[in-house]
Amino acid sequence: MTAAINMTGETMNGGVGVAGGTAGRDGSTQYRADISLEVHVELKTRTKIFCDCPNSFGAPPNTNVCPVCLGLPGSLPVLNRAALEYAVRAALALNCTISPETVFARKNYFYPDLPKGYQISQSDKPVGTNGWVEIEGEGGANGSANGGAGAKKRIRIRRVHLEEDAGKSFHGAAAAAIGTATGAEDTSGDTASASGLPGSSGTSVPSPDAEADTGVAPAPEASPAGPGSDYSLLDFNRCGVPLIEIVSEIDLTSGEEARAYLQKLRTILSYTDVSDLKIEEGSLRCDANVSIRPVSSAELGVRSEVKNIGSFRGVKMALEYEIARQREVLESGKRPTLDTRRWDEKRARTTLLRSKEEANDYRYFPEPDLVPTYIDEAFVAEVRRGLPELPDAKLARLVAEDDLAPYNADVIASSPALAAFYEKGAAKVAQGATPAKVDAKRTFSNWVIGDFLSRLNAAGKSIEESPVTPEGLAGLVNLIGQGTISGKIAKDVFEEMFATGKAAEAIVKEKGLAQITDSGAIAAVVDQVIAANPGPVADFKAGKDRAIGFLVGQVMKLTKGQASPELVNKLLREKLV
Amino acid sequence: MVAGNPWLAARTWYNAIQKGGPFMPITRKDIDHVAKLALLDLSDAEKEKMVEQVGEIVGHFSRLSELDTKDVPPTSHTLPSVHNVLRPDIPGRTLPQDKALREAPDALKGYFKVPRVVEE
Known part of the structure; x- marks a missing residue:
């Protein structure tokens, strides 16, 4: 709640954008930015997407788990009806077309937060496609403060699909902190020792796109010398929590627009009641793709993907940083590379995670353990009726x-x-x-x-x-x-x-704060004020109408603000004319 | 491009075969790529063997293209009559933590412990 209120304040100061259309340093080249966002939203179903483990935040590590979400051999996923319904509800609220047939796909990659070695996601048959939301157009932030006259800009949504969340990993210092925390030594049944950990501190952003085999620069600040520096710890309570991923078209042109878009998504989704939408608990997360190009160019530039964006302000700042960085690369005569970068909010900059030599190869294929789901019109109509x-x-x-x-x-x-x-x-x-x-x-x-x-x-x-x-x-x-x-x-x-x-x-x-509306009582004070202030009285009589304000003020003061100002004004004028 | 992506490659073969075009064999480059994605540490000799064996498998499946599928709609599944298998959103039993961690090579304070992975 507070976030929504605070952000309104932000809207009013907004619009500083380094944005598209700004001139190069020598004024020779104007660039524009092309941005799309991928937003992940955790659904607040009671259970996980493919198994009946509770979907709850803050439980002791590895207690909301079962063979399905741990990826144990022989276990089989079954789709949660509520997750499907929530996804349809969100997609409808975002003006999407609901696919009559939706299919899950395996997205293959290796990272320890996903024990199966693949994420069950959706590929060519997502739940919803071709949606849109409207935001205030550029400069509209001020417009709204002046009465919402700003032009609306429609941001298209390419798709809304369902997928499972990954587990939570702790690296470096965070892992060391857990390892050295006092408490029972052995792990069996020892749920209490770890449960006191702050859930979010030191956790990494879930990494559905992570690749283990790429040469990534480690984050040095997270690795003090210590027992934790050579291992990572994993909690699979979040693994299998239902997510929707909302992918926008490349319709955004500045950090401010991206922020406004993300805020609008959050507002709309808050009405659908499908998620807690808590950025700080990770139930709303955002990755951004951004490239810049000369305004004269019809071809998109080489993009970078920015991960780990943890706040509305962060989206704007991260994108403005990236736009400026890419412009410097271009202006120095180099070519930007297809990078994955990480937003470091503390230092207000992005750092290189990996450079992509080629496009990600996730080898999507239809998930053989799940059958297709047909979404009929009656169901869609029913969900639509349930929207507020x-x-x-x-x-x-x-x-x-x-x-x-x-x-x-x-x-x-x-x-x-x-x-x-x-x-x-x-x-x-x-x-x-x-x-x-x-x-x-x-x-x-x-x-x-x-x-x-x-x-x-x-x-x-x-x-x-x-x-x-x-x-x-x-x-x-x-x-x-x-x-x-x-x-x-x-x-x-x-x-x-x-x-x-x-x-x-x-x-x-x-x-006794009620206004004094008894004209007799006020008249006595009025007489008193007239007698005590011959100067202003003379001014008023000489035609200085504003002088009456002073006299009204004096009456209000003597009545401790309880006189009706209208009545005071009326009485003064009667007596002075 | 084709060499870098086995699925695209498979589709390209399929298309080529559909058109009666030449069958494109699996190359060493394909095997290198798939081994890398699957985190398989194969020796040179093993890779050469894979070029041959995977090539045979893919070649075998290319026989499927001899079927006339003109009137068969594409499907994501082999059970055409089974769909909409859903479960109610009701919590069930979970594994106790010690059982969940029992098969883990290493664990610490209720967590699975793995070799350090770089911070994402």
Whole structure:
């Protein structure tokens, strides 16, 4: 949740792109970048994709395993119905065509995180093809802050396919840390000693594309001299967890666009509820392919593949780094090579993992242990019916029906939890408000994306953990709408609500914060202020209309902000004219 | 290109044979490549033997092209009537950790232990 909120902030500062179309250093050549992303998303089924081991994060190592996911001889995979359904749901949400027949294939490679020696994936018959999502076009980040006027850009999705995740490996220092951790020495039944390890620290990115036989530069920083430096440790709990891989077309042209695309995927998928989408736990992972070419060239340049991207900001930074690096290579007169590179977020640079002499040779062939799956139209229709309103549609509806500013609607629609909060509260706020000058839902939306979100972020809480309920916030907004409290007092009341969980009405009553709407009481203060400020009074009478602001301020001060500003203004004018 | 990729090679042979073209034998280069992918450490003599034997196998399968498959749709499987074998998403039994690790050549603190692999 917090990530979605933070990223909205990012959107607003975004658009610094080193991007395509920038001039060479001497101004002679303009280059453009061509980018595609491969995004892996772990599905939150209860069990793994091809066996009934639990799919859960953080269990002691090698306890959620069975002969199938350990690749023991004679074991046979059987497809999890829920994994197929989730994949279809995600593919539909991404506007894909669902294949009437989908087939699994073996992707052959050797790496110890996959004990079978191949990954069961999909090749020529993926679950979904030809989808798309829309993002703000270049420069649209600012457009959205100004009311979402930015042009939309459609990013095509080539395919969405199902596959199994690999195990988790620990190398170098991380392996050494496990090896030297105090605890029982022998492994049998000793699940507790390893379970206290932070699941993510020092783990490698799963490596479905890894090749063991290529000359790879080892990462020196991960290998201090120590007992761990000569072995790697493997936990197969994640092996066989269902993944969907979402492959975009080469439609992205800058790091910022790639970031926006990834964020949009995450938003859409969060509505489909097929994954936890936690980048930090590895349930959403991203590889990027990028090449650059002179804008005058119709032919794509030589690409590099960037792995290990671990955050939304990282996608943008890694791609901008790669684009600049490739430009330097080109400008120095060399030819870029077909590289696989690793993003090092700490050092903000990519390092060479391997140079590909030839295309990967995974020798895909149809998985003989699994039969084809026919996906009939009735099933697709049923899954489609189960989809909730998706973010683009929600945004449009909030603008059209609730009359929200497009920026507000965009922020609210970017998270299902926030949208649910807004919609629950908006239903109440519409009922309670008097026909006020300001539209109640608009005011409510300002509170939701303003004070409410920033307070939550400051407290490090998710929307689900908020001490203020949608109905509670609606109650506060209704008090403003009814003129019981001013917007300024409302901010103090909100703080109190957040701290105590009490209702706005109760706090206002308890603390006597209701606006003074008794004109007699205010008139006395008004007289007092007029008497004490002959200068501004004279100014106002001389036609300086702005002088009344000062006088209103004085009355508000004396009434501790509880006078109705409209009433004060009205009384002052009556008395001074 | 063809020499570097046995599957593409097989398809190319198949296509060539379909057209009544010449049968392309397996070369030493194909064997080198497949051995590398399969992490097989073969001696020169073994490789020469493989050139011959794999060549014979592929040659044998080329006889399949004598069949008229004009009206047979391509299939990924040999059991045309079996499809949609799915299981419900209900957790079952797992192996206890000690059993899971029992056949491992080496283990440590509940993990499989393998020679150091380079960081990916």
